[in-house]
Structures are given as C-alpha cells and as structure tokens.
Amino acid sequence: MSDKIGIFVCECGPNIAGRVDIDKIVKEISELKDFNDKELVVKKHKLLCSVGGKKFLEEEIKSNNLTHMVCAACSPRDHDTTFINVCKKTQMNPYLYTMVNIREHCAWVIPDKEEATKKAIQYIHGGINRVFYQEELFEKQLESNPDVLVIGGGIAGIESALNLASEERTVYLIEKAPEPGGKTMQGSNLNFIRQKTAKLLNNPNVKIFTNTKLENIIGFQGNFEIVIKNIISNELTEFMAGAVIIATGYDLLDCKGSEYFNFTDKDDVFSGLEIEALMSAQKKIVKKNGKAPSSVGMAHCAGREKVGYCSKICCNYLLKISGYLKTMYPDIPIRHYVKELCLPNKENQSYYNEMKSGGVEFQYVKSLNLNGETVNYTDIYGNAGESAHDMIVYAQAMIPASGSNELAKLLNTDLDEFGFYKEAHLKIDPISTSNDGIFAVGAAHGPADVTDSVIQAKAAVAKISVQLIPGQKIIPEVKVSEILEAYCTGCQTCLQICKYGAIYFDDERAVSVVNEAVCRGCGNCVGSCPSGSIRSKHFTNPQLFQEVKEAVR
C-alpha cells in the first residue's frame, strides 16, 4: 500500500483562522514538491476537536484509506489524545499521526499575518516530514494485581485500608508497632480511632501484620513483588500487590535539653502528647506530684527554626489544651508564648477568639528560652521578660518518621529537603510519588492533622480504584526507550540516570535492558548513552531531525 497522508488544518474558530491565511496554507501545502511520490489530502475544518470535527477526521481517514495524518491545530498538550482516540477508531495506527501546533507557537505569537502564515506552512511541512519517519507502535496489555500494600497503621493507613478493601481487593496493612492506631491512639479522644480500628480488625479483606516492616519490593504498578518481615520472629511473608500506600506518619523532635529548652524529666514540663496521655488516663491535667497547676505557660514552635517549617497542627492543640485547663481550673493564669500563630481550617479562629476573651493571654515573642518551668523571653519590642510558672506545655516540631530514608530507598521514591516523601507535584498531584503506583498519604509527606490524613487517604484510594480495576489489564506507556543490544557496551550509565528505575542490567548478555512497563519515555537515557545505543520511540533522532531540518530551512 502506498503512503497516503492526510493533512488537516484546524481554524479553531477565529483563533487560528483570524491570524493566519488558512486557504493559503491549504493551497501551498497541496503544491509542495517534496512529496511528489506520495498522495496528499489537504483539508481545512472549523473545529477539529468538536464532535463534528472528530467525525470528519474519522470519515476522511476511512474513506481516503489514509496511512498517515498530520493535524495542524492547537497544542498537543490540549488535543493530542483527542486525535489519537480518533485514529484508534480507524485502520490507521495512532503513532503514524502527528500534531503540529500552529496556534500557541504561531498564530498567537506572530502579529504579522503573512509572516504567521509562512511560519505555519513551515511547521506543517516539518510535521509531514516527521510523520513519514514515524513507526507503528502497539499498545501492550499487562496482567495487573488489584491488591494493595499499606505501610503504617495510623489514621491515614487505616482509612486507606478501610476504603480499599473489598471482596475483589485484599489490603495488606503492615505496622511496625504491636497494634494499629499510630499517633492518634496517643490522643485523648480515642472513640473514633477505636471504632476505625475495630472495623479494620473485623474486615475479612484486610490482612494486618503488626510488628512488621517492609523487607523488599521489586516490580512496578500492577505487579509489585513484596516481602515483609516480622521484626520479632524474623518470619518472612511474600505476596503480590498492584499499588503501595506509604502512611508512615511522623515523629516528634526531641527538645529535651536542647539549646533553648533546658529542662529535665523532674520538671513539670510536658509535651502536647504527654498532656493528651494524662487526659486519656486520668481525665485531668495535673503536675508530676499529682497536684493542680497554679500557673501554666504554653511554649509554641519548639524546634520550628531548626526544622525550617511550621508543623501546622500545634497552635491548635495548645489552644485545645488551654480549653481543657480553663474548664478544670477556671481561675489559673494561662499564658501562650507565640512567635507566629498559625490557625488554618475554618473552625480554629473562633476557638482562638473564645480562649482570648476567656482570659487566656497571648504573649508575642521574638525568642524564648525555657529553664525548668521558668520562661525567659524577648518580646516583639526587644524588651526582655521573665515569667515563672509551675507547669509548661510545649509543642514540638513534627519530623519525618524514623526509617524514612531506608524505606524511600527500598521503594525508589524521593524525599524532599526535610526528609518527608516528595510529592509528584506539590499542587496538582500531591499524593503521588515519583514512582507510579506508590502513593504517600498523611504526615508521611509533611505536617498533617487527622482531617488532612483522611482526605489524602481517600484521594489515594480514588486513584488506585481507577488505576487498578480488579480483572482489568493495564496498558503501559507506548512511547518508551529501547536499547539496541548490538550497540550497548554495558557501561550502565543509563542505570544511574533513570529516575524511574526502569532499566536493569542483564548479566548474562552484559547489556542494559528497558523494562517497558516502568519506562515513562522521558529519554534521559538516550541523552546519556555514550554509545548511542538507546532510542526513544516516537522521539527518535531521525524524527526530530525532520522537524529541525524544516525549522531552519
């Protein structure tokens, strides 16, 4: 079958048509001399991405028996997938089509209409050259395991497990402590976490492994081979899972005896969690000798400067503890030492107002030193002050959970500058990690309260639910890298370069091999290969040369 190429120029309403001469483009492209041996079908359309436009393309491809297609329209970031889906309905391989951007990079940026028209023709010409160098690519289907491994049995892990587990999907929840519950179990309001834990224990589709850590994991989304280890009996368990949720929570910065926090175990200085434990065990807040406090100081932001971020939840829980104290001992003075008050979430402001009008004092300070129960501070005007209390409650910074480094290495995910799990994108993909199929939720990727953790857990659940549908196969990226074995010298540079861990070394044949299920087609290996043995499909050098050749003509 001889090549027959369809070139479709989109007017995009007035967006393209108003700024370039569409008819001139159609005429000049039809008259191009380079393609004398090939048949060109050149047409324009008002709006290719519309329902009518897609129908038009489909009919053109079918009735003309097109082998290749070029769509000159908007950015491929907008509608590449739209036209690929059109191709899929026809006999044409979707990878024998290319999109040329004559809107954002041409019509909209070149004010002179004649010049813009010339430019559009040049871009389309490059696209036609390119499309002849493109190759047919075929999607593959891979078996995929719908089960999920959840690492960490705190509120984020429990919420993930409860929402994911079903008859068709087993959840393996591993927790390094002897029982699930995490930090939430150390709080004073245990009702909700006890309810959740009970639900978890009764769910036949959740397999809980306590005193357990991840020993090894290999594979990719849909096909992770996992080994877990009981840290007491050293017993190993192996299973397959399609996705992993990291819900390892946080630790707290140890402030005792640090530069600014000079106190010992004997002093009546308590962390927020220690007060929560008191409330939970004795239902009241008392000093270490069992007596009621007569004056309480609240030290905010312990270690905030050291760690370099705000821990988000502490101002709120110190206010909550003030509330407890006000109820128990209405007449004692309570004084907060605040550098910068942080009150996110809609309900916190009114609580703060309530405390303030109820007589709780807020002393704004530049710096603060704790000596036992005495607070030495410099206020915001630079004046030194000293207050003696007989009880201090302090809020220490949340820090990454211990063992995050080792776990991140095992999972091949990145940590951020603070040591928390790094988001694939801070704003628009905050629960994914750099590794497909591995998600981080809750305080594992930065200070989070219970609400945040639950929201994030549910978000990860939603992503997994659509990516790993029980019984459905997964289709990995098609435009991946390919290593030509004959040219590979076995230097393994690409193994170091690949961020996704998609390349492995075949010892027997002494060559690097791409795992196509993991490769995302970024092509970094191509740029790094000293022997030029790697090509990235759909972005090969010959294909790009065609675009370049026309661009500089």
Added chain:
Amino acid sequence: MEEFKPKIVGFLCNWCTYAAADMAGAAKTKLPSSFNVVRIMCSGRVDHNLLLTTFFNGADGILVAG
C-alpha cells in the same frame, strides 16, 4: 544590508517549558518568526547528535529548556 534574524531552535520539555510556551502563546506574547519549537518529552533527552545536527542544518542558536 538585510537585518540578521538568527534562526533559533528551541528544544522544549513537554511538561514544563513547552507548557510555558503554550501559556506565552495564550497570553499573545510576541515572538520572532525565526524561533522554532521542537517538542521533546524531557530536556534530558537532548544529546550531542541532536545539537550538532541542528547546527549543521543551519541553526544560528539552540535553546534547550526544561
């Protein structure tokens, strides 16, 4: 003498700079018609072969952005 208009080829990363160029387009920023965009999936993809071939073909400058 005719004004020198350097032919510049920009290899732009699909995920960041190409998207930024799209936004520049949407904002109707003016660009010289001698600037040409070639989309790649990551600026790390660019190798010496691609750069040299671009120069050999007559480019006056190359912008690799990502």
